[in-house]
Structure formats: structure tokens, C-alpha cells
Amino acid sequence: MQKMRGWAGKLRRSKKKSGSTSSGSSGPTTGRLYRMRRVAARKLGHWARCAGAGFLAGLGGLLTLPLGLLWGTWRLLTGHRDPLHGFAYPVRTAGRIWRFFFRRSKARHDKEAKADTLNLKVNNPRKDTDPVTGPSVAAGTTVLDGNTSKFAMAMRAAHSAYTGYSPRSMMEVAAEYAGLPNGIRAAALAVQQMAVNADQKYPCSKKALAKLSDACAKLVAAAARADGMVAFFRMVHAFDIERIVAPRTNEWMWNVTPNGADAPEGAMFMPGRIESGCVLMAVLYRTFEPVHMMQVGSEFQGIAYGLTALADCVQVLYERTNALYPVDDRVTDEIGKLVSMIRAASDDADMAAKLFVEDHHREISHNTNPRKGPAAESMWNTPR
Incomplete structure (x- = not known):
């Protein structure tokens, strides 16, 4: 009986230790998962905005394609020294649209990343300990x-x-x-x-x-x-x-x-x-x-x-x-x-x-x- 009681006591103590260990490790794990979710959401949002910027840039290039063809043809017929400048107008337009939205998205991504690194938790100096x-x-x-x-x-x-x-x-x-x-x-x-x-x-x-x-x-x-x-x-x-x-x-x-x-x-x-x-x-x-x-x-x-x-x-x-x-x-x-x-x-x-x-x-x-x-x-x- 004494041996059985000793085994039961050891079993209870081992359960307590395992329970305290698991509860103590859940905090950092939860914090890491939260940070990983934040990083994933931030990057996915940036990539989605970049994809949208690419779509808008392509759309802008297509819409200005007739104008670029006319401008380049006119320069070619008039003997302009740089007719390719007119033909490249849709490409330049698409590039400007892409750069504009990409930089805005990158700035937003960096600002959110900086905000995640800051900590505004209040330390209560007058807390009744x-x-x-x-x-x-x-x-x-x-x-x-x-x-x-x-x-x-x-x-x-x-x-x-x-x-x-x-x-x-x-x-x-x-x-x-x-x-x-x-x-x-x-x-x-x-x-x-x-x-x-x-x-x-x-x-x-x-x-x-x-x-x-x-x-x-x-x-x-x-x-x-x-x-x-x-x-x-x-x-x-x-x-x-x-x-x-x-x-x-x-x-x-x-x-x-x-x-x-x-x-x-x-x-x-x-x-x-x-x-x-x-x-x-x-x-x-x-x-x-x-x-x-x-x-x-x-x-x-x-x-x-x-x-x-x-x-x-x-x-x-x-x-x-x-x-x-x-x-x-x-x-x-x-x-x-x-x-x-x-x-x-x-x-x-x-x-x-x-x-x-x-x-x-x-x-x-x-x-x-x-x-x-x-x-x-x-x-x-x-x-x-």
C-alpha cells in the first residue's frame, strides 16, 4: 500500500509539472503565432496591392496604346530624331502607374511594420502590488x-x-x-x-x-x-x-x-x-x-x-x-x-x-x- 501511495504521489507531481510547463510555454508560443500572423497579413496585403498596381499599370498601358502608336507614327513621318519616344509612351505610362502605387504600398507596409515593433503598453507606476x-x-x-x-x-x-x-x-x-x-x-x-x-x-x-x-x-x-x-x-x-x-x-x-x-x-x-x-x-x-x-x-x-x-x-x-x-x-x-x-x-x-x-x-x-x-x-x- 505504501508503494502504491508513493507511485500515486509521483504521478500527481509529474502531472502538475507537465501542466505548469505547458501553461508556461503557451504564452510565448501564442506571441510568436500572433507575430507570424501579423507578418503574413502585412506581406499578403502588400503583394495584393502590388498585383492590383500591375493590373492598373497594364490597363493604363493598353488605354494609351493607340495614342502612343499615333504619336510614334507622326514622329516617324515628320522625320523626328527620336520616333521611339512616341511609341514608348504606353510603356512609360504603365511604369509611372506601377511605381506610384508600388511606392505607396511599400510605404504603408513599412509603416505597419514599424508600428508592430513599437510598444505603447502602459506601465502603471502606482499599481497596488x-x-x-x-x-x-x-x-x-x-x-x-x-x-x-x-x-x-x-x-x-x-x-x-x-x-x-x-x-x-x-x-x-x-x-x-x-x-x-x-x-x-x-x-x-x-x-x-x-x-x-x-x-x-x-x-x-x-x-x-x-x-x-x-x-x-x-x-x-x-x-x-x-x-x-x-x-x-x-x-x-x-x-x-x-x-x-x-x-x-x-x-x-x-x-x-x-x-x-x-x-x-x-x-x-x-x-x-x-x-x-x-x-x-x-x-x-x-x-x-x-x-x-x-x-x-x-x-x-x-x-x-x-x-x-x-x-x-x-x-x-x-x-x-x-x-x-x-x-x-x-x-x-x-x-x-x-x-x-x-x-x-x-x-x-x-x-x-x-x-x-x-x-x-x-x-x-x-x-x-x-x-x-x-x-x-x-x-x-x-x-x-
């Missing part, structure tokens, strides 16, 4: 750190992405100009979302909320001014843009230097680095849900830091435009005014953070320096 010891943050420490906020880190990543990038052609510079309105609007959208949440969901200072709304309004005004700057740039440099987008035969013979442009003609229509960073930040910021008001305070501070990073980024664009890029001086002046408007919005956001700290100094003090310890201070917790 133990009913006796209280929060995990030690007394006397502060967690109102805007430098680690989601908004500030995302905008600084966008700043690093642009400042470490050197455009190869004015078409890439034009893409940066064209992306400024959308990028600034994306930042304004994130600030607006924080303001709306602070008004509707969080027990937040109304004075701080009003200043944050002022920052959002100034960003919207800056985006509207950026729209005018882009339209003015395209009007003033219409001839230069036309030479690259729709070049004449052997247009390269008018180049100032023997070297041709490294960037393709469609680079002007690609999203800029500043725009991509701001839009990605706005998309990911929608999933951010603070679980403690100390995190909300950190985001208030981080919005000011993030807008400062955005202003610094546009400042770099202004300095490069002023020193390196052959554009009209009025375009340069408009970019400088955009920098001033974004910095004004950053000042309002900074004031909102100061008002948040001022109006909530008691709550912050109770969290950072709990009276008689976290367990005692938690006796003032409100019901959830």
Missing part, C-alpha cells in the same frame, strides 16, 4: 516625468528620424514641405485627444485643460499656414517641379552638373520623415489609456517636451532651407513662422503642465510622499 506595503513606487520619489511620456518619446523619435536624414533631391525636400501640414495636424489631433479625455474621463484641472486647448488651437492654425506655404512653394517652383515630374526629351541636358538626380520623380509624392513620425505618433497615441492620474500629469509635461521636439525638427528644416536648398526666400520665411507658431503652442502646453502640478499639488504629494506610509495613505482611497 501588495495590500500591506502599498504602491510599488517608494515614498519620496516622483513619477511626474514628462521625458518618459509617450508623446515626448514618439516626437523625439520623429526628430531623430529627420535630423539623421539627408535628402538627395529637391523632390525629397518637396515631400518634407508637403508633409508639414499633415504632420502638424497629427500632433494637434493627439493634443486634442488628451484634452478631450482630460475633460470627460479624468479628474483634471480645468485651467490646465484650457491651456492645453489653446495649444491645440495654435497647432491647427500652424497647420493651416503650412497649407499656404506648400501651395506657394508649388506655385513659385512650378517650372522646376515640371522638369522632374514631366521631363522633356533629354531634359538632363539642362542639368547644371553632369550628375542626374538620385531620387525618383515620384519622391515628391512620398510621405516625408516629419509627417510619418507625427502621423505614427497620433495613430499609436489613440491606444494610450492611462490608469493613474500621475501618468496623465506626465503626459501633460510630455506634450510640452514633444512639441518642443517638433519645433526643433521644423527649425532644422528651416536652417537647411535657408543654407542649402535653392528655394524662394519667401518659402524660407514661412517655415520660420511655422517654427514660431509651434513654439508658441509648446509654451501653452508647458503652462498647462505647470497648472496641472499647481492645482493638483495635494494629490501629487499624497502619491509621492504618502502620510505615514502608503498603507496608511491608502485608507483615503475612494471606492472604484
Whole structure:
């Protein structure tokens, strides 16, 4: 009987071990399967869009085939030196259609891949880890750190992405100009979302909320001014843009230097680095849900830091435009005014953070320096 009991005990222990091992390994396996599904869905979507681009390119080539034949025949009959240029018109049209849609699909694929690598999970610094010891943050420490906020880190990543990038052609510079309105609007959208949440969901200072709304309004005004700057740039440099987008035969013979442009003609229509960073930040910021008001305070501070990073980024664009890029001086002046408007919005956001700290100094003090310890201070917790 004792031997049978011993065997039964061993069997139970072995089952427990096997059960715990299988349950522990299911998490990473599930995570790997999820990542594999995401990668497969992303690549299949890219391939499907490429197939559609090929179909549209072929259709465009077929539709322009009669025109190409007529143009080539006319050049041949008139003794033009390059009659093949007319016959090749359908091929060029199909190529442009293919490149346009392929680059858009590739940019979307890369943006989704970058979004999958980012992590916006919230680490709750005030989580009650133990009913006796209280929060995990030690007394006397502060967690109102805007430098680690989601908004500030995302905008600084966008700043690093642009400042470490050197455009190869004015078409890439034009893409940066064209992306400024959308990028600034994306930042304004994130600030607006924080303001709306602070008004509707969080027990937040109304004075701080009003200043944050002022920052959002100034960003919207800056985006509207950026729209005018882009339209003015395209009007003033219409001839230069036309030479690259729709070049004449052997247009390269008018180049100032023997070297041709490294960037393709469609680079002007690609999203800029500043725009991509701001839009990605706005998309990911929608999933951010603070679980403690100390995190909300950190985001208030981080919005000011993030807008400062955005202003610094546009400042770099202004300095490069002023020193390196052959554009009209009025375009340069408009970019400088955009920098001033974004910095004004950053000042309002900074004031909102100061008002948040001022109006909530008691709550912050109770969290950072709990009276008689976290367990005692938690006796003032409100019901959830």
C-alpha cells in the first residue's frame, strides 16, 4: 500500500509539472503565432496591392496604346530624331502607374511594420502590488516625468528620424514641405485627444485643460499656414517641379552638373520623415489609456517636451532651407513662422503642465510622499 501511495504521489507531481510547463510555454508560443500572423497579413496585403498596381499599370498601358502608336507614327513621318519616344509612351505610362502605387504600398507596409515593433503598453507606476506595503513606487520619489511620456518619446523619435536624414533631391525636400501640414495636424489631433479625455474621463484641472486647448488651437492654425506655404512653394517652383515630374526629351541636358538626380520623380509624392513620425505618433497615441492620474500629469509635461521636439525638427528644416536648398526666400520665411507658431503652442502646453502640478499639488504629494506610509495613505482611497 505504501508503494502504491508513493507511485500515486509521483504521478500527481509529474502531472502538475507537465501542466505548469505547458501553461508556461503557451504564452510565448501564442506571441510568436500572433507575430507570424501579423507578418503574413502585412506581406499578403502588400503583394495584393502590388498585383492590383500591375493590373492598373497594364490597363493604363493598353488605354494609351493607340495614342502612343499615333504619336510614334507622326514622329516617324515628320522625320523626328527620336520616333521611339512616341511609341514608348504606353510603356512609360504603365511604369509611372506601377511605381506610384508600388511606392505607396511599400510605404504603408513599412509603416505597419514599424508600428508592430513599437510598444505603447502602459506601465502603471502606482499599481497596488501588495495590500500591506502599498504602491510599488517608494515614498519620496516622483513619477511626474514628462521625458518618459509617450508623446515626448514618439516626437523625439520623429526628430531623430529627420535630423539623421539627408535628402538627395529637391523632390525629397518637396515631400518634407508637403508633409508639414499633415504632420502638424497629427500632433494637434493627439493634443486634442488628451484634452478631450482630460475633460470627460479624468479628474483634471480645468485651467490646465484650457491651456492645453489653446495649444491645440495654435497647432491647427500652424497647420493651416503650412497649407499656404506648400501651395506657394508649388506655385513659385512650378517650372522646376515640371522638369522632374514631366521631363522633356533629354531634359538632363539642362542639368547644371553632369550628375542626374538620385531620387525618383515620384519622391515628391512620398510621405516625408516629419509627417510619418507625427502621423505614427497620433495613430499609436489613440491606444494610450492611462490608469493613474500621475501618468496623465506626465503626459501633460510630455506634450510640452514633444512639441518642443517638433519645433526643433521644423527649425532644422528651416536652417537647411535657408543654407542649402535653392528655394524662394519667401518659402524660407514661412517655415520660420511655422517654427514660431509651434513654439508658441509648446509654451501653452508647458503652462498647462505647470497648472496641472499647481492645482493638483495635494494629490501629487499624497502619491509621492504618502502620510505615514502608503498603507496608511491608502485608507483615503475612494471606492472604484
